[in-house]
Amino acid sequence: MNKKKEIAVVASQEMLADGIFSMWIQTEAAKSAKPGQFISMYTNDGSKLLPRPISICEIDAENEKLRVVYRVTGENTGTEEFSKLQAGDTLPVIGPLGNGFPFEKAAGKRVFLMGGGIGVPPILELAKQMKCGKKQIVAGYRDSQTFLKEQFEANGEVYISTEDGSVGTKGNVMDAVAEHNLSADMIFACGPTPMLRAIKQFAEEKDIECYISLEERMACGIGACLACVCKSKEKDHHSNVNNKRICKDGPVFLSTEVEI
């Protein structure tokens, strides 16, 4: 017995783009957090009971703070409630949860760090901590609201794609890779499933070691409810069927291990 739900204190909150918010919270979870892990955030509203799994954007272990950058998914949602919290307000959290990116494997390699949409934020802490040969950050956005771009530029070579073509390459992250004729020995990616599917296919065709961070609706976030499973190549040790738990066995998987 060494983990518990704790009350985190909001240190700051700001809007980065339309519907995209950034919040620093004071939490013990910061002490052991790694890039690619997530925290379960709970609302203070008794009608919304389940945790919202939110990926960690930045870690300040020394000051025990975590940054989460998240999208408000609609009116009267838990994420909307989070966006209204101000410095000094509290919210219950559990974390850090999940496995995180195995970024140590990138030493000396030419790497793609790819994020799309609300999958962009976890790439930031990864970029900050990763020591590799060539760090190529490819970030995909909807439009010119390229949140976190400046921070990425301080941590590697940055390539941007936008769906509307307003900044960088028009299209998605794979279009940016093609336009700049980029290549890599290893890939780390987080984003919507169609994007991850394209990256997985690209990596497998070129025989590149590729780690993708998946998402699925969760209930518990701690590996008990078996809601957030994905199809896996090998039988999982937990349920003895070809289903891995995204919250516990993931959210980061070697692309060849999973079917998406």
Next chain:
Amino acid sequence: MNMKVNIAGVEWKNPVTVASGTFGSGAEFEEYVDLNRLGAVTTKGVANIPWEGNPTPRVAEIYGGMMNAVGLQNPGIDLFCERDIPFLRKYDTKIIVNVCGKSTEDYCEVVERLASEDIDMLEINISCPNVKEGGIAFGQNPKAAEEITKAVKKYAKQPVIMKLSPNVTSIAEMAKAVEAGGADAVSLINTLTGMKIDINRRAFVLANKTGGVSGPAIHPIAVRMVYEAANAVRIPIIGMGGITNTADAVEMILAGASAVSVGTANFFHPAVTMEIADGIEEYMKQNHFESVSEMVGLVK
């Protein structure tokens, strides 16, 4: 003051267990809960062979609760016996193994296999609404429920708890039927079948279309059904359905439950079972109850 309860001849240290499927085999909660503090651990349903479960999305949030259609994904009885029973035996708590199946033979095979295992009780799931082939087929017809109870009892070496579905016209009739079949106890309620539609995608939220509704929203329904079952049978009742805090648990006991299971609340408050165990003790002190049994069914 005595927190112990006796359920069909098995003595629990307190009246708190967990609802099957919300607590894994216990190992998943080891980091959050001192398992020694629970009266019993009820494990996730196990079948004769591994089950893959349903496609995702398997869960959805609703106002004051959730829906699930996990579909009884489980590792099968072999791995369960090899791994999960020895794990739980390290703790000072009773082990209740929940058994699922698609046919009478499936249930009996698992129950027979468990006869030689070091476990304390069996809970037979005849009420899962999310698996087409079985379970619920036995749980909505009194005659079928009585027959499956009789069949299982032939092979069972441990006391048998029949887990009942609320998706019936009369819970009292179902409780009487399994009592007639030889059940040693009943547990209720399982989830209520529900449906949720995403109006933007104009599609079902759950891949399974329907799912079981659970959480605090269903608690009053569960209290009513426990009360009705308690007035219909002599065997002990394990009450569950939306228990989220001490008051919910005490209410269930006053309605007629000899013990309580905490389910969905484990998902959003992993340490809740320990708080409820302490809370019941505190309630008993404040209200001068010497034993849990004094409270069972006190409200007539």
